[in-house]
Amino acid sequence: QSALTQPRSVSASPGQSVSISCTGTSSDVGGYNYVSWYQQHPGKAPKLIIYDVTRRPSGVPPRFSGSKSGSTASLTISGLQADDEADYYCCSYAGSDSSRVFGGGTRVTVL
Amino acid sequence: QVQLQESGPGLVSPSQTLSLTCTVSGGSVNSAGFYWSWIRQHPGEGLEWIGHIYYNGRSFYSPSLKSRVSISVDTSKNQFSLRFTSVTAAETAVYYCARDRGGGQLDVWGQGTTVIVSS
Numbered sequence: 574q575s576a577l578t579q580p581r582s583v584s585a586s587p588g589q590s591v592s593i594s595c596t597g598t599s600s601d602v603g604g605y606n607y608v609s610w611y612q613q614h615p616g617k618a619p620k621l622i623i624y625d626v627t628r629r630p631s632g633v634p635p636r637f638s639g640s641k642s643g644s645t646a647s648l649t650i651s652g653l654q655a656d657d658e659a660d661y662y663c664c665s666y667a668g669s670d671s672s673r674v675f676g677g678g679t680r681v682t683v684l
Numbered sequence: 685q686v687q688l689q690e691s692g693p694g695l696v697s698p699s700q701t702l703s704l705t706c707t708v709s710g711g712s713v714n715s716a717g718f719y720w721s722w723i724r725q726h727p728g729e730g731l732e733w734i735g736h737i738y739y740n741g742r743s744f745y746s747p748s749l750k751s752r753v754s755i756s757v758d759t760s761k762n763q764f765s766l767r768f769t770s771v772t773a774a775e776t777a778v779y780y781c782a783r784d785r786g787g788g789q790l791d792v793w794g795q796g797t798t799v800i801v802s803s
Contacts, residue, residue, distance in 0.1 A: 576730070605787070607786075607787030607788055607789075608788070609787070609788045609789055609790065611731070611790070613731075618780060618793040618794065618795055618796055619731065619780075619790070619793060620793075621789065621790055621791050624785075624787070624788075624789040624791075625787060625789065630791060662730060662731050664731075664733070664788045664790070665788060666787045666788050670744045670745075670747075671719070671736075671738075671744040672733070672744065672746065672747070673721075673733040673736075673784070673788045674733060675723075675730060675731040675732065675733055676730070677730045678729075678730040678731070
């Protein structure tokens with residue numbers, strides 16, 4: 574069970590969009606529609622922003638959206654704001670023994 | 685709303701056993717359908733799923749850690765706990781407890797507790 578693959582960092586200017594990929598295998602991302610995304614500001618606990626690939630918890634703005642194609646899931650942040658500068662992690666259900674697996678994390682920088 | 689709070693020693697000696705507790709308020713560890721989880725984050729690194737215990741008491745662990753980890757629940761205190769044996773410096777991390785609604789939907793997190801393994 575290996576960590577999911579995410580880019581180390583992405584950046585964009587305010588108002589622009591960024592997309593973060595999360596690549597796994599048919600045993601995790603590709604095998605189930607159970608991908609979630611978390612936002613983590615420095616020194617804080619992670620916050621759920623996307624679950625079940627595309628669903629947003631109440632209170633999360635529609636600027637955050639999720640998708641999946643094959644074994645790669647993606648998080649898109651539209652209309653980038655200063656407060657979006659944070660680390661983002663994907664997480665997938667990994668089947669056997671009800672395991673979960675996280676991605677290595679992506680630092681989003683607002684230029 | 686449900687809140688989680690981790691507690692435990694901030695410093696553990698190498699080869700000893702690390703024990704952490706997560707206290708659940710505003711809800712019950714007996715609530716059907718929830719997994720009660722432990723996740724850790726090494727300094728400057730990403731999140732690592734350790735394991736969880738289902739509301740019915742069945743526990744599941746990361747394959748790479750399962751030989752040294754156990755998670756239990758105390759319904760009388762509305763708490764769940766992590767036990768990590770034979771710790772080394774590699775166990776130095778921030779440990780989070782969280783509620784999983786299923787499929788990895790970790791919707792409630794504790795604030796995290798820092799554990800340092802050192803003599």
